[in-house]
Amino acid sequence: MPTVDDVRTFWNSGPCQSTLSSAEDRRRYFQEISEKRYGLREWHVPTVAKFGSFRGKEVLEVGCGIATDGLEFAKNGAVYTGVDLTAHSIELAKERFELFGVPGRFEVANAEAGLPFPDRSFDHVYSFGVIHHSPAPYKIVREVHRVLREGGTFNVMLYNRSSINYYVEIMFLRKLFRGLLYPGFMPRLISAVTGFDRWKLEGHRKIMKEKGKISKQEWISMNTDGPFCPLADVYNRKEAAELFKDFQNVRQEVWEFNVEHWSFLGRAIPKAVAYRIGRRWGWHRMIYGEKLSGR
Ligand SMILES: C[S@@+](CC[C@H](N)C(=O)[O-])C[C@H]1O[C@@H](n2cnc3c(N)ncnc32)[C@H](O)[C@@H]1O
Known part of the structure; x- marks a missing residue:
């Protein structure tokens, strides 16, 4: 914790x-x-x-x-x-x-x-x-x-x-698509297509590559106030x-x-x-x- x-x-x-x-x-x-x-x-x-x-x-x-x-x-x-x-x-x-x-x-x-x-x-x-x-x-x-x-x-x-942000975005869509971030060029590509912050996508990729297994609490925290946010509930x-x-x-x-x-x-x-x-x-x-x- x-x-x-x-x-x-x-x-x-x-x-x-x-x-x-x-x-x-x-x-x-x-x-x-x-x-x-x-x-x-x-x-x-x-x-x-x-x-x-x-x-x-x-x-x-x-x-x-x-x-x-x-x-x-x-x-x-x-x-x-x-x-x-x-x-x-x-x-x-x-x-x-x-x-x-x-x-x-x-x-x-x-x-x-x-x-x-x-x-x-x-x-x-x-x-x-x-x-x-x-x-x-x-x-x-x-x-x-x-x-x-x-x-x-x-x-x-x-x-x-009880929100779309939590159930649909964080717990479903982001989990479903997180594997896409593994190839090194993907954060830049996704950012160019969607307009999402590239530094956030790079941060997610870095954490996933370094940590491997991510707990539910860590997943929530890193999907609220940026990938390096240590804690959010x-x-x-x-x-x-x-x-x-x-x-x-x-x-x-x-x-x-x-x-x-x-x-x-x-x-x-x-x-x-x-x-x-x-x-x-x-x-x-x-x-x-x-x-x-x-x-
Ligand atoms: C997401 S920011 C919100 C800042 C401000 N309320 C706003 O809406 O712009 C969270 C803030 O809570 C502060 N914070 C977190 N835990 C705290 C604590 N235990 N005591 C006092 N402040 C805390 C952080 O330092 C940070 O500035």
Whole structure:
């Protein structure tokens, strides 16, 4: 089982979505990342995160990465704190807030080992695409519960097991076609035909050649956030409900069918159809709830 040190090393070497822009001007660099996230890739995030609903409230983001969403909370008047496992992400997040003249507090912290805040310090905890990378997700959720005030809310995104991405892409199609990657020229050819990232295909080929047998957990991990991602997990409705069982009024939604994964077929899918597929079998399981009582 990968450790939190493996997770830290991976995300520190390439903070999440930090390569979405290569602009030299730093303001432009961060702006382009936001534009790509909300315009193309994860256009549902402003809808599910509800950035404008926390004016004057104390919001904690667990696993803030380079604080793309954090900036939106803060610009909309939230009193924002971001924590992340990696120093590199926090450095970029601080630079971003300074460049845009927005107040925010940041800490490098491993949420599994304990969030560096007293009990009942926040009104809202947000965590997008983080807890499924943890070897001890229950510990992070326990910390989220501890730092929330009574009446406080949370909003978490976990990868959805009951999705097209998991059952059709990861567990069926990618397994079926992985043998195609063995000849050395294939990553380049497949990339040229489909438009898929060549470096990812090369990475898959390298791991398969070097490792031989790959466990189910390793297969899931290497097919989510790139071939070298050490750990990622998926959750269905019941598994997510179990994880958040200490909270009240928990509800779930699913979002996001990524047409980019389907090459030219994906480009033929109208946005309205992709939206409907995403709301039924999407990759992002949003979990919302409240802490009404407890420690
Ligand atoms: C997929 S990225 C998501 C970043 C950000 N939430 C976003 O949506 O852009 C996952 C992030 O979670 C952080 N992370 C993973 N495990 C963590 C932990 N135990 N404590 C704090 N942060 C963690 C990683 O360092 C990484 O920045």
